Amino acid sequence: YPMANKKPQVIFSKGAIKNYIKDGTWTGTSVQNKFNFTEEYSNGKFISGKSIDSLGIKTIYIEVETKPIPQKGMEHFYNFIAKNYNTPKVEGLEGKVYITFVVDVDGKLTDFKILRDIGFGTGDEAIRAVANYKGWIPGEQRGRKVRCHYSLPINVKSKR
Numbered sequence: 001y002p003m004a005n006k007k008p009q010v011i012f013s014k015g016a017i018k019n020y021i022k023d024g025t026w027t028g029t030s031v032q033n034k035f036n037f038t039e040e041y042s043n044g045k046f047i048s049g050k051s052i053d054s055l056g057i058k059t060i061y062i063e064v065e066t067k068p069i070p071q072k073g074m075e076h077f078y079n080f081i082a083k084n085y086n087t088p089k090v091e092g093l094e095g096k097v098y099i100t101f102v103v104d105v106d107g108k109l110t111d112f113k114i115l116r117d118i119g120f121g122t123g124d125e126a127i128r129a130v131a132n133y134k135g136w137i138p139g140e141q142r143g144r145k146v147r148c149h150y151s152l153p154i155n156v157k158s159k160r
Helices: 074-084 122-131
Strands: 011-018 021-030 035-042 045-053 058-061 094-103 109-116 139-141 144-157
Touching: 011 035, 074 122, 094 122, 109 122, 122 144
Parallel strands: none
Antiparallel strands: 011 021, 021 035, 035 045, 045 058, 094 109, 094 144, 139 144
């Protein structure tokens, strides 16, 4: 999820409501990221938007938010992890390891944390394998690159 300076985003917006959904022009401000935006909606569906930062730089966008993704696609990323994850040689070891990390505005991975591992160094190995993957496209919010949290489960199963 998008984050700015590790604090919750504060966004103020206002506009017309028709039949309990957004309709017409909406304007707002992102407090932490210091930009204003104007968006168009039709019957609750987002059409387009424009943001203007404190330097007057305008950005046009067609999606309010996009998630970070590996440049070569998720399948390539999952294949890389499967190939590079060194499963401990412990008979019968099986389960899921959960880690989180941040995809920064430049696409670099940082702030790794193990949420749950199954012992024998499986969490540390998950972080090592993921950290070695290069090439992420950062997430965006209203046309601006933002830091995003990413959670990843990894299935671990030792060979018998």
